[in-house]
Amino acid sequence: MSTKKALMLSVLIPVGLALALPVAAMGPGGAGGPGGERPSFTELDANADGSLTLEEMLAHRDARFAEADTDGDGNLSRDEMIAAAMGRVEERIDAQFERFDDNEDGLLSANELDDMRPRGPGPERLFARMDADGDGAISAEEFEAAQAHAMQRRGGGHGQGQGHGQGHRWGQSDEG
Known part of the structure; x- marks a missing residue:
């Protein structure tokens, strides 16, 4: 292997792994499942210096784990995983109501639901x-x-x- 290839791989492999870590840390499908929101650059850039370090990405992963580990035992039980997923579902539904409940009555009509339909x-x-x-x-x-x-x-x-x-x-x- 040439020096140039070795240098390129030494840069690309860690970058690829670092980019995959936040998604992998959240489980299959990204942030807790299919259709889940992935963290923004700003969320990952803890010190707001305009660049991401491996440490920042690992810290984000660890914080997500700690948030889900409600009993603090260092493990995620089925109930903790369900609770974390349900919390994300609730947040997404709240965001949908905020976006599509045009008359702000706390209900989504058939017409409002049509607006939610994917393109x-x-x-x-x-x-x-x-x-x-x-x-x-x-x-x-x-x-x-x-x-x-x-x-x-x-x-x-x-x-x-x-x-x-x-x-x-x-x-x-x-x-x-």
């Missing part, structure tokens, strides 16, 4: 895609083909469930 095709377009033969109904085969297509797009699920490997494509039928 992308609406239910009508999704239905039309799944209804490959255009008959106004989704058959079990069309449903399975749509599921298989969704799994392929997410890069997983090969060989799992029905509909995989049957030549179906989302929005196409076997009839042509």
Whole structure:
């Protein structure tokens, strides 16, 4: 290995590990699960000097662990993990109400919920895609083909469930 490669690896490997630590410390999917918020740069930059050190990242991880370890025994029980996750869920729901409860009545109407819908095709377009033969109904085969297509797009699920490997494509039928 050349000196240049060795130097580059000696820099890139620690940087890659340091960037992965906060996410790994929070469990699968980032901050406590799928869809969880990842810490901002500002949250990680404890001394506000505009750069992150490994120590700052480890301190953030340790603080998150200590916050979840409510009995202070150095371990996380199932109940502590559930409580920590539920706390994050509550925070996310509060943020959604703050953002989407337009009339501030403490309730989300169907119209307000529509505003929460992720960008992308609406239910009508999704239905039309799944209804490959255009008959106004989704058959079990069309449903399975749509599921298989969704799994392929997410890069997983090969060989799992029905509909995989049957030549179906989302929005196409076997009839042509």
